Structure formats: C-alpha cells, structure tokens
Amino acid sequence: MARLFTKVKKFVKESFRKCGFKEQIKHLERTVYWIKKLKPNADEALLIAAFVHDIETAFAWKKLQKNYKPKFVDKNRLKKHQKEGAEIIGEFLEKQGANPEMVNRVKMLISKHEEGGNEDQDLLKDADSISFFENNVDMFLKIAKKAGKEKVRQKFYWMYNRITSKKAKDIAKPWYRKAISDLNKLNKNKMKNEK
Numbered sequence: 619m620a621r622l623f624t625k626v627k628k629f630v631k632e633s634f635r636k637c638g639f640k641e642q643i644k645h646l647e648r649t650v651y652w653i654k655k656l657k658p659n660a661d662e663a664l665l666i667a668a669f670v671h672d673i674e675t676a677f678a679w680k681k682l683q684k685n686y687k688p689k690f691v692d693k694n695r696l697k698k699h700q701k702e703g704a705e706i707i708g709e710f711l712e713k714q715g716a717n718p719e720m721v722n723r724v725k726m727l728i729s730k731h732e733e734g735g736n737e738d739q740d741l742l743k744d745a746d747s748i749s750f751f752e753n754n755v756d757m758f759l760k761i762a763k764k765a766g767k768e769k770v771r772q773k774f775y776w777m778y779n780r781i782t783s784k785k786a787k788d789i790a791k792p793w794y795r796k797a798i799s800d801l802n803k804l805n806k807n808k809m810k811n812e813k
C-alpha cells in the first residue's frame with residue numbers, strides 16, 4: 619500500500635512540474651500534514667486523496683496555459699474540479715492495479731473535497747482550507763492586483779467559512795485574519811499601475 623502512495627506522489631509531482639505550477643506541490647504536501655494532525659489514524663486512501671486532491675488543476679493549467687483563471691468561488695468550476703479530479707486519479711489508480719475499494723474511496727473523497735459531505739470528505743475539505751491559508755495566500759494577493767480585491771476577498775471568506783471542525787477553524791483563524799488584513803492593505807493605485 620505504501621508503494622501505491624509513492625507512485626501517486628510521483629504522478630502528482632510530475633503533473634504539476636510539467637504544467638508549470640510546481641508551487642502547488644507544497645500546498646498538497648501540507649494538506650497531508652494537516653490531515654494527519656486532524657486525524658492521526660487516517661487511512662491510506664485519505665492520505666492519497668489529500669496529496670492528489672487538486673490534480674484537475676494541473677491538467678486544466680496545462681491545457682489552458684496562460685489563459686488559466688483561478689476558480690475563485692465559481693460553483694460550476696468547483697464541481698468540475700472535484701469531478702474531473704476524481705476521474706483522473708481513478709484512472710491512474712486502476713492502471714496501477716489498486717484494489718477497487720481503494721479506487722472508489724479515493725474517488726469518493728476527491729469528488730466532494732470542495733463542498734464537503736460525509737465526515738472524511740469534510741476532513742479533506744478542512745485540511746485543504748488550512749493548507750490554503752498557510753501556503754496560497756501570497757499567490758492570491760498577487761492575483762488580487764489583476765482580478766480585483768473583491769474576488770479574492772470572497773475566496774478567502776469562502777475557504778474559511780466552509781471549514782466544519784472547530785479544531786481546523788482554530789488552526790486556520792490566525793492565517794485567515796492575516797490574509798484579510800494583508801488584502802485590505804493592498805494599495806488601489808499601486809494595483810492599477812502594477813502588472
């Protein structure tokens with residue numbers, strides 16, 4: 619089983635390096651870390667799902683190149699992201715000869731990692747949010763200069779408010795508050811002039 623996780627890590631890292639978005643690997647590694655913090659006895663499927671949950675982004679990024687736009691809080695994009703991510707990893711795991719139970723569980727976890735659903739889907743969503751505030755805020759502050767502060771503010775609100783467990787919310791809270799404060803500090807004129 620551990621060998622399967624190693625293969626998944628290689629596949630995910632290569633996919634993000636090839637598409638030109640290798641910075642996202644840190645976010646994925648830390649999602650695994652936060653899953654272990656929130657659920658020390660997490661099973662292999664949950665750890666695999668944590669590492670691979672954003673795989674659709676690597677494929678969409680590669681296809682769209684410079685025209686790739688963040689999902690922000692667009693419900694349709696988020697649903698597509700979950701659904702296609704589950705299909706991509708499902709196919710990969712089947713090719714590796716993973717047992718159907720494992721394939722289905724990983725797919726089930728990825729398929730609701732943005733919206734949440736059952737206990738483990740919620741757990742993955744919460745770990746994703748913590749890792750987002752820990753690792754992805756600077757990227758979104760840069761995006762705010764082009765896309766506008768409000769879109770990014772909505773993204774920060776949504777990523778924080780979707781967290782289910784109090785423990786996860788308490789971990790994310792200081793990062794979330796700093797993210798909103800840093801966003802508020804962004805100078806409007808500077809935003810217009812900077813590319």
Ligand SMILES: [Fe+2]
Pocket residue numbers: 645671672746
């Ligand atoms: Fe994520």
